[in-house]
Amino acid sequence: MNWNAFNLYNYKTLACVLFLICHSFYNPTDSGAVQITQSNLDMVLASNEIVFINFYAEWCKFSNMLMPIFDEAADEVTKAGYDTGKVVMGKVDCDKEGAVATRFHITKYPTLKMFRNGMPAKKEYRGQRSVEAFADFIKKQLTDPVVTFGAIKELHDLSEDKRHIIGYMDRRDQPEYDTFRRVAANLKDECQFHVGFGDASQQMHPPGQPIVVFRTDRKKSTEPDETFTGSLLNFEELYKWAQEKCIPLVREITFENAEELTEEGLPFLILFHHPDDNESIKKYKEVIQNELEGEKQNMNFLTADGVRFEHPLHHLGKSITDLPLIAIDSFRHMYMFPDYKEMEKPGRLKQFLLDLYSGKLHREFHYGPDPDQPVLNLEVKVTTPPESTFKKLAPSKNRYTLLRDEL
CATH class of the missing domain: 3.40.30.10 (Glutaredoxin)
Structure with missing residues (x-):
């Protein structure tokens, strides 16, 4: 090899190495999920039926744990050979794309959201975080609805x-x-x-x-x-x-959707019922529909399988044999409606909510029923209402970095 040929060979080798280094540095996602930014977001949403996005932050340890799994799943989805315009898996660096994060109300990292026909799904993805689970999720979304x-x-x-x-x-x-x-x-x-x-x-x-x-x-x-x-x-x-x-006024709470319901931030009014008891559910829904629809901005109306959610019952000093019963979980404390049979009396359930808003439920739990006239009782025994159990089903600090904790 002559000197010129040798220099040319070394030059090409060096250029190739530099290209690979630069390419890896400036474009780290030549495979895996598509990097989404403010400039390409609307185009990606408009040109694909399904867009599944990982909203992350590079400093978040949970984001870093998820990233290689999500990228590998994106490669598997690509290999599946779906038609062009059917599906894309993308990711948003929320530190660099703050406007995108704000637009979609991201409150924790990583957040996984699906978009269909350009519209965000009401529910976040909360399933298993594995390559297989993500690929199966995408496959399910593309089945005929x-x-x-x-x-x-x-x-x-x-x-x-x-x-x-x-x-x-x-x-x-x-x-x-x-x-x-x-x-x-x-x-x-x-x-x-x-x-x-x-x-x-x-x-x-x-x-x-x-x-x-x-x-x-x-x-x-x-x-x-x-x-x-x-x-x-x-x-x-x-x-x-x-x-x-x-999406009804009264919804069922399960272990699968409890996290998303707690994130809505509203207290729960819950009917705990036996799984075979549909009649109490019908009556409860009728009362909510007829008397409490105007409170839907202040309260989540829910039903719960009292067998699956036996722990909250024990928290209230009750058991399965006491079903059905109604309680409020304020995310601080739990308060039980005095008598389920009183539910159908006009105004009783609404007054229960009003007593929560006014602080009366908390006050009466501490000091007993409010007297008609002020009475000085120096021997009142102060008690504490049961703590909330459903707040424990909120987003886990072992799975997310919660933004409010980072402020």
């Missing part, structure tokens, strides 16, 4: 534990079905969606006039079926209506 029925009689067998949105259509290729399917994709975790075409549903609607109907969870609710009266060509209008129907 609408079940097609071939005859009206099939609708008689729908689960009475679930809420349903049913479409009666002429053809699969009509624009109203496209709107219906998009809404179903966004709310598939809240409701079950069904559709019938042609002969399967013609007796339920006039030709050329498709309709959509809501059916409640009949085992636990008394709401009647309701037909959508707006435009089936207007996504926002149908989505708003379906969202109101699919």
Whole structure:
């Protein structure tokens, strides 16, 4: 090799090494999740049906633990060969992209959010943090959100534990079905969606006039079926209506959704019931609907399986044999409604909430019932109401860096 050739070889080698070093430094995500910034965020959301984003901070140890797992999962999703525009896994460095973090109300690191058709899902991802779990989650999100029925009689067998949105259509290729399917994709975790075409549903609607109907969870609710009266060509209008129907005023709390419910920051009014007792749930929902709907900005109305949530009962000095019963968890203390049978008396349950707001529940737990006239009692025994048990189901410090603790 002559001197010029030797220098040229060394130059190319050095250039290649420098390129690799620079490429790794300035673009560390040539594989794995796509780096999302303020400049490309809207484009990514608009051009993909599913966008699954890891909001992280480089200084957060939990973010650093998750990052290689999330990147590997992104590679697995890429290998799965989904059609272009179907799905992308991305990540946002919240220190560098503060505007993006603020836009989506990030309050802890790492936060995993899914976006469908450009809209953020109501629920964060709170499942297992493994490559397999992430890949399975994506696969599930891409399954058809609408079940097609071939005859009206099939609708008689729908689960009475679930809420349903049913479409009666002429053809699969009509624009109203496209709107219906998009809404179903966004709310598939809240409701079950069904559709019938042609002969399967013609007796339920006039030709050329498709309709959509809501059916409640009949085992636990008394709401009647309701037909959508707006435009089936207007996504926002149908989505708003379906969202109101699919996400009820009274929800069930489970160990799976407790964290997200605590993050909403509202006290809980909880009916603890036996798992076989649906009647108390119906009565509770009727009272909430008729008397307390105006309090939904101040209180989360919930039902809980008293067998699964036996520990809070013990905290209240009760057991499964005392079900059903009602309690408030304020995230500081728990207060029990005096008598479940009093629930249906007009105004009793609302007064229970008002007594919480005024501090009366806390005061009476300490000092006994308020007297009609001021009485000086120097021998009052001070007690403490049971501490909240549901606050322990809030975001774990063993899984997240909570931003409020970093201030």
